[in-house]
Amino acid sequence: MSYLIGEFSRLSGISIDTLRYYEKEKLIAVNRNSSGRRIFTDADLQWISFIKRLKETGMPIQQIRRYAFLRGQGDSTLRERLTLLKNHRAFVLEQKRIWEEHLSHLDQKMEFYEKKIAASEK
Amino acid sequence: MSYLIGEFSRLSGISIDTLRYYEKEKLIAVNRNSSGRRIFTDADLQWISFIKRLKETGMPIQQIRRYAFLRGQGDSTLRERLTLLKNHRAFVLEQKRIWEEHLSHLDQKMEFYEKKIAASEK
DNA sequence: GCTTGACCTGGAGTAAACTCCAGGTGGTAT
DNA sequence: ATACCACCTGGAGTTTACTCCAGGTCAAGC
Numbered sequence: 001m002s003y004l005i006g007e008f009s010r011l012s013g014i015s016i017d018t019l020r021y022y023e024k025e026k027l028i029a030v031n032r033n034s035s036g037r038r039i040f041t042d043a044d045l046q047w048i049s050f051i052k053r054l055k056e057t058g059m060p061i062q063q064i065r066r067y068a069f070l071r072g073q074g075d076s077t078l079r080e081r082l083t084l085l086k087n088h089r090a091f092v093l094e095q096k097r098i099w100e101e102h103l104s105h106l107d108q109k110m111e112f113y114e115k116k117i118a119a120s121e122k
Numbered sequence: 123m124s125y126l127i128g129e130f131s132r133l134s135g136i137s138i139d140t141l142r143y144y145e146k147e148k149l150i151a152v153n154r155n156s157s158g159r160r161i162f163t164d165a166d167l168q169w170i171s172f173i174k175r176l177k178e179t180g181m182p183i184q185q186i187r188r189y190a191f192l193r194g195q196g197d198s199t200l201r202e203r204l205t206l207l208k209n210h211r212a213f214v215l216e217q218k219r220i221w222e223e224h225l226s227h228l229d230q231k232m233e234f235y236e237k238k239i240a241a242s243e244k
Numbered sequence: 245g246c247t248t249g250a251c252c253t254g255g256a257g258t259a260a261a262c263t264c265c266a267g268g269t270g271g272t273a274t
Numbered sequence: 275a276t277a278c279c280a281c282c283t284g285g286a287g288t289t290t291a292c293t294c295c296a297g298g299t300c301a302a303g304c
Contacts, residue, residue, distance in 0.1 A: 006280065016281090017263055025261090035270055037281055050231075057224045061261070075242055082235040089228050096221040102179045103214050106207065109172075113204045120197055128250065138251090139293055147291090157300055159251055183291070 001042055008040035012048045025061055027051055027068050047071075057092050123164055130162035134170045147183055149173055149190050169193075179214050 009016045022028050023038070028047065030038045054064050067084055070077035131138045144150050145160070150169065152160045176186050189206055192199040 004281075015263080018261085020282090021262060035281085037270085053224065053227060055261095056220070057228070075238075078235060078239045078242065082232060082239065085228065085232050085235065089225070089232065092221060092225050092228055096218065096225055098178070099214060099218040099221055102175065103211070103218055105175060106179070106211050106214055110204060110207050110211065113200060113207065116197075117200045117204065120200065126251075137293080140291085142252090143292060157251085159300090177291095 003040045005038050005040065008038075008044070012045060012052075014048060014052070022048075022051070026065050027061065029068075029072060054088075057088065058095070059088060125162045127160050127162065130160075130166070134167060134174075136170060136174070144170075144173070148187050149183065151190075151194060176210075179210065180217070181210060 003011065005016050005019055009019060012019070014022075019028070019038075023030050028044060028051070030040060030044070033039050051064060051068075054067070055061075063084075067081060070081050070084070125133065127138050127141055131141060134141070136144075141150070141160075145152050150166060150173070152162060152166070155161050173186055173190075176189070177183075185206075189203060192203050192206070
């Protein structure tokens with residue numbers, strides 16, 4: 001299946017302007033039809049979903065572009081892409097740790113508040 | 123103890139410009155000495171540390187300002203501040219969950235890569 | 245008494261990642 | 275054949291959170 005930008009925007013949950021921006025930034029490489037319109041495929045949908053995840057995990061566009069470039073080179077870059085993901089994994093793991101820490105600090109702070117409120121109540 | 127902005131910047135790890143920006147945005151209320159210079163205290167250091175944590179947990183300045191405002195109103199706002207923190211806790215918990223999910227997805231992706239590399243090797 | 249360094253202000257500039265706009269084209273429904 | 279709508283482009287504007295700058299003040303050391 002293939003889609004024009006409007007439908008693809010709906011399917012992917014990414015705005016038309018952002019899709020065009022991603023193409024400009026070389027995160028995606030999009031084919032055109034005879035009248036110059038962008039044609040997106042299901043494969044693009046997979047790829048865009050992964051981009052979304054990379055973005056959600058805080059990867060800057062510059063780095064995603066690097067990954068996209070490697071991907072465009074084919075299977076010879078599998079190792080390098082895996083290395084990139086490994087580094088990113090370390091980052092994601094650290095983020096998870098940090099949020100756990102934030103949570104426990106926040107819980108302490110809230111406990112402190114609860115005590116203070118209880119004290120001011122009697 | 124009290125500090126001028128330069129020393130306080132070093133102690134808090136927040137740049138001089140950012141401290142002035144935080145004052146402008148009403149995240150902090152700073153006293154001045156007779157010649158108009160900002161005087162920071164240890165209490166300010168505590169507060170700034172908490173602001174740092176709120177920022178690290180993705181709380182936008184607008185919302186921190188609201189918290190700062192309530193804090194400035196004294197103990198009568200303890201409950202409201204606790205409510206604010208409770209809501210924020212839910213957010214932080216969700217973030218933790220999301221990062222866990224990201225981690226497991228990434229691990230799946232990497233496994234996929236490893237298999238593909240192994241296959242292309244023989 | 246003059247220089248120096250840390251401080252002051254208002255306002256402009258920056259970076260990242262979009263988001264919007266004006267002006268134009270192509271295919272289709274009436 | 276004309277209206278309409280989705281699409282196109284280049285480029286300007288937006289948002290958030292700073293960061294930098296020019297021009298000025300003040301207290302201390304020489």
